[in-house]
Amino acid sequence: MNKKMRFTLTMLIGTVLVLSLTMCKKSDAQAAAENDGALKQVNLKMIAPGTPQVDQALVNASISEYLADELNVNFEFEQIDWAGWQDRNNLIIASGEEVDVLFTAPWSGYETNAAKGAFLDVAEMLPEYAPGIANSNYNWTLVAGKVGDKLYGIPTYQMMAQQRGFLVNKALLDKYDMEFDESKVYSPEDFEPYLKVIKENEPNIIPLYTLHSKLLSFTDPWERQGPLEVTSIDATGDEAVYQNIYKSDMYIKNMKIARDWFEKGYVNADIATTREDPINMLAAGNCFAIVFQTNPPARASQEKMCGKELAGFHLMPAFMATSLIQGAMFSIPRTSKNPERALMFLDKMHTDKKLVNMLVYGLEDRHFVKVSDNAIKAAPGIDPDKPSYYNLQWMFGNQALLYTYGDEDPEAPSLLDKFNQDAIKSPALGFTYDSSAMRNEIAALSNVAAEFDPVISAGVVDVYKEGTYDTFLAKLEAAGIDRLLEDQNKQLNEWLSQQ
Template sequence: MKKKERFFLRVFFLAVFIVLLTACSSDTESNEQVSDEDGEVNEETETLTIAFPYFYGEPEDLEKVETEISKLAEEKINTTVDILALSISAYQQQMNLMLTSDEKLDLMVILADQLSPQVSRGQLHELDNNLSENGQGIIDAVGEEFLAATKINGKQYAIPTVRDMAASYGFMMSKEYVDKYDIDVDQIKTMEDMGEVLRMVKENEPNMEPLTSTTVGESIMETLRFVDPLSDFNGGVLPNYDNDLQVVNLYEMPEYVERLEILREWYQEGLIVQDIATSQTTKDELLKAGKIFAFSQGMKPGIETQNSRDMNQDMVAAEIIPPVATTSNVASIMWGIPRNSKIPEKAMEFLNLLYMDKEMFNLISWGIEGEHYVKVSDKVITYPEGVTSENIGYSFNSSWLFGNQFLSYVFEGEDPDIWEETKEFNEEATKSKALGFNFNSDPVRTEVAAVSNVKEQYLLGLETGSLDLESVYPEFIERLKEAGIEKIIEEKQRQLDEWAEINGVEKE
């Protein structure tokens, strides 16, 4: 029986048990404490229900690893765990059901766009006192600056995972063609520079349409961000990551229009895959078939190695937008304690282990040593003999999900110093002036839905160069205004001003 099915059966039988227990009289007092032989009072072992999504399938050995996690947690904090792992496609819907029905749930992953709505509905515990009393390892690992990104109205409601907290943007290119045409990657600093490289490759490879986007159905601009989206792109943004906290309409910014013009020019020159807006062929397939040379890419330390492994060929990166940390980067994956939890202190103690205890972190991330991985060195692991990515019993392939990724082993083939490099990347990144601001879209949910519909109709075509800019762009702007984008911007500005006052962020 699948883990999640057993979970719901346990909830049902627990409800039946409570009814029977209430109907019976007993001299036995139900306590949260027991006495040992010497009469000393000991804390009873608690069980935490922990929920998180998986992205690549539920591991076959999840229950086996859960047992080991419980053993370790009981030894360290007198707690066992009941893990509820759900497919990402069903995760948010199931969390909504559990949060509204008050089912047992003690610790959960919060996805980026859910923090403000869950806080506004009163579904999360405030964490400030609990964090200071039971989460010193979290505070040390995350740092006050990044913890601020998951505060609402000055109060801590979630904890961001420790990973790449910033992002830079640019293009990923096949090293085969970089070497073939002696391309100086270090000289690619702007979109104009990249355009010259694309033209040169096209001239020498006339059957190639050199550029595509990172993901099917995603625009090229999606991974060439140059503003703080202030939680989303459905309304106003913050130019230059400062702009004296004045919110503007991204789609009317001269810099945005300029980028659309460049993409349209590239598309008309055959530098962009001509069916990019409709094709279901992935960049991987296009690259392996020799039909493209490059794709737009969000950057972080290790991205060249990651893409080289995924593409099964050497890849090199050209960064054109330097690293910046915004709330959207920091708060993309968080942990929180639902109001459902009757033992929030114990939940914080366990979460603290995921941020400070290497043994616990790697157990939940990689499984059981000797069975799911073996050590190559103190930092590096690989598959045990006879185990491959195809038959491994436990692999979420998502160490960024489980607390402090800097505690993680590095898989063989990756840079052993990747976490030191990522820490430096985070520290050196420009910090948006609005870092910590979370937009609550509830007051303008109707307008947000309408703007989203307009974007769905126009944006992919415009941001891949596929649509005629001169005729379509004015229509796009008009439709956005009809949908209520200006009302969204006004509301975002109001909330940003309020946030700045609460947090002492001064304007010029």
């Protein structure tokens, strides 16, 4: 059996070796082929998370056909259900499965996978095979896909900035003649009078419904850089420096507010245990406000989802951070046999309006019909609630190229553009932390955070009186938070000095 295993593994290594050799060779061969003006047909496999679509095979075939002249690929796009995405994504990478274009993001292990060499560095290939991306008006976002001078991921152009705060049921605001200025940024305590009115007048409505997880850190503009959220950078601040979130002034202030609100009954009493999605509660009219993204460009879809008018009480200006740009990226895994073609495809996905719209909305006349040049609606016979093909709008290439669907605001694309451009840029924008030296610290800190964060941030107990807060800080220290901060700031400073 040893022999058998050795055989298997040798085969695996062999494949990798042969692969890397053929890769070098291919570049030449391909260059030659391109001179002749014809590319050999190859398979191109793309994998991303999402709900598998009924008509995927049909769309895949149409895309292959559409790209026949320029790319000559046999295109296969496989969507892996969210349920299986984490496992499958990890296994695809760890087992060396052959994939040409793979979705990645910080929440799909981008940073660790890049550090472990799962993706190809396409920095040098980019100008030749993806001039559209290299010269796009958002090519500055590529910095987020870089680790050092290696380019591992191509960010999709989508809503790359974020604004967070309280999302509010507008009908209740109107009912009590309350209002706030949606162009302003407030502090959490400014929200208390509104909660008070609801608490006093609406016995059946919970003023603020939220999950314990990240109630507080979510109300602050943390950069969310790195795999762990115990340390972070204030994305709206001037100085790029990692700090212990739980020791920050912002956090300590909010912690007191959370406790105060919990005691006054402004927050759901089951905050520590609930698993009800707050947006469901808002939609059902069971609560007045939730902690959420308040990005104005997202409002329309949020209102559609809740079936009611909403208002955003911003707790921070819109800001842009590395991890938000990285929120949707495509990488070329090192197992790809045709990285050039994969990159050419990515380039198309960023520049070819028809292709992006096919990936998201499917085929014209079958899945959608045009209403005007840039607006479409569901094709006759397609149930808009259960379409046979409809994908996530923010995932593929360049969202700005999308048609508007159904009753979407025709101004949506320009709104999105403006939102991204006006956002405050994090002082560490473009920096990606490599955590590989801190594996043990991260393991220990993750456990400490899982144990204490819900208790600390939910406001269910008086963390000062019971000494929980001090225990927490002590345990963080014992778990090595200082070593992590030191490593993060060291890398960050090195990066800053190279900018």
